[in-house]
Amino acid sequence: MLRAAIEAGADSVYCGFRDETNARNFPGLNFSPEELRVATDWAHERDARVLLALNTFARADATDVWRASADAAVAAGVDAVIAADLAVLSHLRANHPDTRLHLSVQAAAGTPEAIAFYAREYGVKRVVLPRVLSVEEIRSLTPEISVETEAFVYGGLCVMAEGRCALSSYASGRSPNLSGVCSPPEAVSFSDDHGERTTRLSGFAIDRLPAGQVGGYPTLCKGRFRGGGSDEPGYLFEDPVSLNAMSLLAGLATAGVTAVKIEGRQRGRAYVSRVTAAFRAAIDAIARGESPAPYESLLGDLAEGARETTGAYRKRWR
Amino acid sequence: MPDGLPFAFEMRPDGTAGSIRVVRSNADPGETSACIRGPLLTLLSLFDGRRDADGAFFQRRIDVNGDTVAILALHNALEASELTMADILGLPRQLDPLLQTALSIAGHWRPVEAYP
Numbered sequence: 001m002l003r004a005a006i007e008a009g010a011d012s013v014y015c016g017f018r019d020e021t022n023a024r025n026f027p028g029l030n031f032s033p034e035e036l037r038v039a040t041d042w043a044h045e046r047d048a049r050v051l052l053a054l055n056t057f058a059r060a061d062a063t064d065v066w067r068a069s070a071d072a073a074v075a076a077g078v079d080a081v082i083a084a085d086l087a088v089l090s091h092l093r094a095n096h097p098d099t100r101l102h103l104s105v106q107a108a109a110g111t112p113e114a115i116a117f118y119a120r121e122y123g124v125k126r127v128v129l130p131r132v133l134s135v136e137e138i139r140s141l142t143p144e145i146s147v148e149t150e151a152f153v154y155g156g157l158c159v160m161a162e163g164r165c166a167l168s169s170y171a172s173g174r175s176p177n178l179s180g181v182c183s184p185p186e187a188v189s190f191s192d193d194h195g196e197r198t199t200r201l202s203g204f205a206i207d208r209l210p211a212g213q214v215g216g217y218p219t220l221c222k223g224r225f226r227g228g229g230s231d232e233p234g235y236l237f238e239d240p241v242s243l244n245a246m247s248l249l250a251g252l253a254t255a256g257v258t259a260v261k262i263e264g265r266q267r268g269r270a271y272v273s274r275v276t277a278a279f280r281a282a283i284d285a286i287a288r289g290e291s292p293a294p295y296e297s298l299l300g301d302l303a304e305g306a307r308e309t310t311g312a313y314r315k316r317w318r
Numbered sequence: 319m320p321d322g323l324p325f326a327f328e329m330r331p332d333g334t335a336g337s338i339r340v341v342r343s344n345a346d347p348g349e350t351s352a353c354i355r356g357p358l359l360t361l362l363s364l365f366d367g368r369r370d371a372d373g374a375f376f377q378r379r380i381d382v383n384g385d386t387v388a389i390l391a392l393h394n395a396l397e398a399s400e401l402t403m404a405d406i407l408g409l410p411r412q413l414d415p416l417l418q419t420a421l422s423i424a425g426h427w428r429p430v431e432a433y434p
Contacts, residue, residue, distance in 0.1 A: 001397065027387055028394030185386040192381050214377050240376070268397040270370040302373045 001265070002039050002050070004272045009280030012049040014082060015039070015265065021069040022053045023106065024265040025180025033072040040077045049079035055104035056180050057085045067091050074099050082128065089122040102126040102150070106177060108162040112144035119147050126150055126258065130162045131243070132312045135251045142256030151252055153245040154275050155263025156304065157311055159221050159238040167220045171202045183219045190218070199223070208233070216240020216304040240305030246282050246296045248313050253286070271302050319343060320358035327361070331392070352384030359421065366401050
C-alpha cells in the first residue's frame with residue numbers, strides 16, 4: 001500500500017508497526033521493523049517521506065513496547081514520528097532529539113495554547129488538526145501557532161472528540177486509543193438471513209440492514225438503535241459516511257494548512273491508488289490555477305455508506 | 319462463493335503450502351472458517367486487488383460470514399501479495415493484459431487504466 005500511495009503521487013506516507021502502538025492494529029496489516037526499514041529506503045529513493053504513526057497511548061504496565069517501537073522507527077530512518085501520548089513524546093524528545101515529531105490527531109490539540117505546549121515541551125514541528133474544526137477556525141488558528149498544520153481531507157470520520165472515544169470498550173473491552181482498534185475483528189460477526197445482514201459486536205446486535213441497503217463499518221458509533229422517542233431504528237450517533245474535502249482544498253491552502261492527509265491505512269490498493277491519484281490531480285490543478293471540480297465526484301463508490309461529507313469543515317456537521 | 323454458479327473457491331492458507339481449489343458449491347463446506355459471497359467478477363477483482371473490498375462490502379456487493387479475523391487476515395494478505403489475474407489462474411504473468419481485456423469484454427470489469 002505504501003508503494004501504491006507513492007506511485008499514485010503521494011509526497012509522504014504514514015504507516016505503523018504491526019502491534020498495539022498504532023491505531024490500525026489489524027491482523028495482516030502494518031510493518032515489522034525490518035519491513036519498515038526496507039520500505040523507507042524504497043520511498044527515499046523516490047524522494048518520498050515516511051511518517052511512522054506511534055499514536056496510541058502507552059499502557060502503564062507495558063511502556064517498553066512503545067519505547068521499543070519509537071527506537072525501531074528511528075533506526076529505520078523514518079522522516080518523522082506521529083505521536084499523541086506524553087510518555088511517547090517525552091521518550092522521543094529525550095532519547096532521539098533529532099527525530100522530527102508530529103502531533104497526532106489523537107492528541108486533539110486544536111487551540112493555540114495546547115499546540116504551543118507540545119511545541120515548547122517536545123519540539124513538535126507539525127500538528128495534525130482535529131476533525132472538528134471548520135476552515136474558518138483553521139484560518140484563525142494558523143497565524144497563532146509556530147508549527148506546521150496537517151488536515152484530513154478524505155476517509156473515515158469519528159463522532160467523538162479525537163482520541164477520547166471509549167465507546168467500543170463497553171462492548172468489546174478494547175478501544176482505539178489503548179489497543180489500536182475499535183471493533184476488533186474477533187468481536188465482530190455478520191449473519192445473513194434472506195439478504196438481511198445483522199452485525200454483532202461481542203454478541204450485541206448493532207445493526208440490521210435490509211437486502212440491498214448500503215452500510216458502514218461494524219462500529220457502535222455507526223450502529224442503528226431505537227431512541228429519541230422513535231420506534232424506528234436510526235443512526236443515533238453518526239450516519240455511515242466518509243469525509244471528502246476535495247472541494248475545500250484551495251480554502252485549506254489559503255487558511256495556512258501545510259499538508260493534507262488521506263485516511264485509510266486499513267484499506268486496499270484500489271482505494272489507496274484511486275484516492276491518492278484523485279487528490280494529486282486536484283492539488284496539481286489548483287496549483288495551475290484550474291478548478292479541482294473534475295475530480296470531486298470520482299470517489300463516491302469508496303465511501304462508507306456510499307455517501308460523502310465535508311464534515312465539520314463547513315460547520316454543518318457538529 | 320460466486321452467486322448463482324455451481325462452483326465455489328475453497329482457500330486453505332498454510333504458509334507457503336496454501337492452496338485454492340474449485341469445488342461444487344453444494345459440497346459439504348466441512349471446517350470452513352469463513353465464507354465470502356458475491357458476483358464472480360467482483361470476487362476475482364477482490365483477489366487481485368483491483369476493487370476496494372471495503373467499498374464492495376458497504377455497497378452489499380459481497381456478503382461475509384464466519385470468522386471475521388480470518389476474513390480480515392485474508393483481505394490484508396491478498397492486498398500485500400500483489401497477485402495478478404494470471405497468478406490466480408496459474409498462467410504466466412505476461413498473459414495478464416490479455417486476461418484483463420477478456421474480462422473487460424465480459425463486462426462489469428474496470429481495467430487499471432480506467433482509474434483516475
